[in-house]
Amino acid sequence: MNTAGNNGYLYAAYVVVWAIHVFYFFTLASRARRLKREARELESSSRL
């Protein structure tokens, strides 16, 4: 088995793992921003 030639698979797997975690982190961050904006809008509309 050409084990050294398989390192590309190892790096690909690690990149995928981190990409999924980072993607989920940004999903949470974007939802947090949306919720904050909605809360602000609701507050300003209730003042009117």
Added chain:
Amino acid sequence: MKTLFRLLLAVTVLLLGYGFCQAMYIAPREATMGDVQRIFYYHLPSAWVAFLLFFVNFLASAWYIVRRTDGADALALASAEVGVSFCTIVLITGPIWARPIWGIWWTWDARLTSTLVLWLIYVSYLMLRHYAAGGQVPVLAAALGIFGFLDVPIVYMAIRWFRTQHPQPVIGGGEGSGLDHRMWMAVLWNLLAFSLLAVLFVWTRYNQALEERALEEAHAQAALAEEELR
């Protein structure tokens, strides 16, 4: 609470870094497969964390059915969402590891197929939560969460019950199973790091789910007040 979250975040980042070093540099090179076997140090902990999160979803769903509390529903949603993200990692890293070792990306053996079914169950759970409307959605989702969890023991036992392409278990797999001590350490450090990461994700998503609910109620009340003014 914010201080605890930040402290946990700092510890998790450190552990993720240390887990990476353990997996890439400290754990010994596997004799047959070579370095590609190091995928195992992310693949196995991700699977265990996904199972744990689906178990949390099962408990929270059962709690919601009995008590109908918003907190249980929010926890069920958060654990399912984060569980799907970890299960996705398992389903992608598995084939990437399989290709150089088995010569194929995928095979329809019991372990792989039951894991795919598990992922589909929880993706359908999230789709139900996202797209369906009406007051009964949390109850339907809780029922799906309770019955969906039945697949977790099937996934876990699949390599014991059936003859599979997937390797035999490293714990209690009989004679010849088990790992080198340093390999175990790499698994355990990454398991700890991924578990803490999952706690942070669930914590954040849980708060967001409660906030979403509060906003929905506030919107409904504002609409009612507007209607009364007219």
